[in-house]
Structures are given as structure tokens and as C-alpha cells.
Amino acid sequence: MTLSEDTHTSHGASRSEPHASSTSSQLSSAQALPELKTRIKAGLRTYPDFPKKGILFEDIFPLFSSHSLHQDLIRAYELQILESFGPGNTPDVIVGLDARGFLFGPTLALKFGAGFVPVRKEGKLPGRLETATYEKEYGTDTFAIQADSIQPGQKVLIVDDLIATGGSASAAGTLVNKCGGTLLGYIFIIELTFLGGRNKLNAPVYTLLESQSE
Ligand SMILES: O=P(O)(O)OC[C@H]1O[C@H](OP(=O)(O)OP(=O)(O)O)[C@H](O)[C@@H]1O
Numbered sequence: 204m205t206l207s208e209d210t211h212t213s214h215g216a217s218r219s220e221p222h223a224s225s226t227s228s229q230l231s232s233a234q235a236l237p238e239l240k241t242r243i244k245a246g247l248r249t250y251p252d253f254p255k256k257g258i259l260f261e262d263i264f265p266l267f268s269s270h271s272l273h274q275d276l277i278r279a280y281e282l283q284i285l286e287s288f289g290p291g292n293t294p295d296v297i298v299g300l301d302a303r304g305f306l307f308g309p310t311l312a313l314k315f316g317a318g319f320v321p322v323r324k325e326g327k328l329p330g331r332l333e334t335a336t337y338e339k340e341y342g343t344d345t346f347a348i349q350a351d352s353i354q355p356g357q358k359v360l361i362v363d364d365l366i367a368t369g370g371s372a373s374a375a376g377t378l379v380n381k382c383g384g385t386l387l388g389y390i391f392i393i394e395l396t397f398l399g400g401r402n403k404l405n406a407p408v409y410t411l412l413e414s415q416s417e
């Protein structure tokens with residue numbers, strides 16, 4: 204067993220019980236979202252001092268190793284997007300951030316009849332690019348987007364798993380603007396509220412869960 208396996212903590216309830224996602228899909232959004240969020244929160248794991256000392260790492264992968272939690276996550280995102288932007292104002296394009304935004308961005312694009320566009324780490328995309336360098340909670344990176352992947356005026360929603368300092372999301376917003384997209388907003392699973400990352404963003408921010416603790 205590795206040190207991180209040994210020291211991990213779960214956010215709450217048992218992770219092994221199967222969930223009845225179909226029950227939630229029959230409920231209205233107002234009823235279903237809190238129930239979905241509770242299950243998602245219980246499915247997350249935290250690891251102290253990863254990838255660096257002092258960082259409490261929020262691991263979202265248990266949400267994908269369970270079929271029912273994966274369904275819950277996609278349904279929660281769907282309901283949150285509809286509630287936040289309204290059924291008449293859904294995105295034309297979902298932009299997902301490298302790498303964890305790629306896990307659910309394409310699925311959400313299919314749900315909303317939208318396109319999916321990746322924002323990738325530097326050196327991975329061919330063609331004419333827009334780029335932006337940024338700082339995040341545990342390092343510095345450069346993001347790139349293919350310059351012609353968004354048409355001017357298209358409504359864009361940026362999706363990622365987590366907002367910490369907001370550096371990654373802010374850089375992605377800059378890239379969408381450089382391409383001429385209209386940024387509807389951002390949506391995340393978790394917000395590390397103590398870092399105040401949403402204050403860096405110039406469009407509405409929605410999150411399924413908040414983590415207050417440092
Ligand atoms: O708000 P910030 O301080 O910018 O941090 C948030 C970003 O950090 C993580 O990605 P990471 O760059 O670690 O890449 P990964 O998805 O490849 O693990 C996370 O998935 C966000 O994209």
C-alpha cells in the first residue's frame with residue numbers, strides 16, 4: 204500500500220453502495236440536485252501532501268470507477284447547467300480543460316447538442332493556436348486552443364473538475380475570448396473556496412460542491 208492510499212480520507216458516506224440514479228432522473232431538478240450532490244461528495248477522496256507538501260489533493264477518479272456515480276455526476280452537471288443558464292440559453296460549444304475536463308466535457312456536449320473543444324497543455328495541438336501561460340495551485344503551465352475551433356459569437360461554457368487559484372480557468376477564458384467566443388460561464392465539480400479563484404474570472408461561476416478547508 205502506498206503512503207497516499209494509507210492516508211486518504213473520504214468525504215463522508217460509504218463509497219461501495221450502488222445508487223439508484225434512475226430515481227433521480229425521475230425527480231425535478233430542484234429535488235434531484237441536492238441528492239446527487241450528496242452522493243458525489245461522498246464519492247470523492249482527499250489525499251494530503253499530494254503532489255506537493257501542503258496541498259490537500261481532491262481526487263475525482265472514484266466518480267468514474269463507479270458506473271452509478273459516473274451517471275450521477277453527468278446528471279448533476281446537466282441539471283446544474285439547465286438551472287444556471289436556463290433551457291433557452293444552453294451552450295453551442297463546451298470547452299474542456301486538459302486533462303480532467305476531458306472526462307465529462309464530450310458527454311455534456313452530446314447532452315446539449317453542442318460541440319466539444321479541448322484546451323490542451325502546450326505542445327500537444329497542431330495548427331494555428333492561441334496560447335496563454337498561467338499559475339495554478341501547484342505550478343505554472345501554458346494552455347493552447349486551436350484558433351479556428353470556436354466561431355465568433357458562439358456561446359461557450361468552460362468545464363473542469365476543480366477550481367483552486369482560478370489560474371487555469373482564467374487562462375482558458377482568455378483563450379475563448381481570443382477566438383471570438385461569447386463566454387457564458389464556468390462550471391466545476393469542486394471549488395476550493397479559501398483560495399478565492401472565482402474572483403479571477405470574468406463570467407458567472409457555478410460549482411456542484413465547495414471545499415472550505417485548506
Ligand atoms: O485553479 P487552479 O489553481 O488553476 O487549479 C485547477 C487546475 O488544476 C488541475 O489540473 P492540472 O493542471 O493539475 O492538470 P491535470 O488535469 O492534467 O491533472 C485541475 O484539474 C484544474 O484544471
Ligand SMILES: Nc1ncnc2[nH]cnc12
Pocket residue numbers: 258259260261262339340341365367
Ligand atoms: N487541491 C487540488 N486537488 C486536485 N486538483 C487540484 N488542482 C489544483 N489544486 C488541486
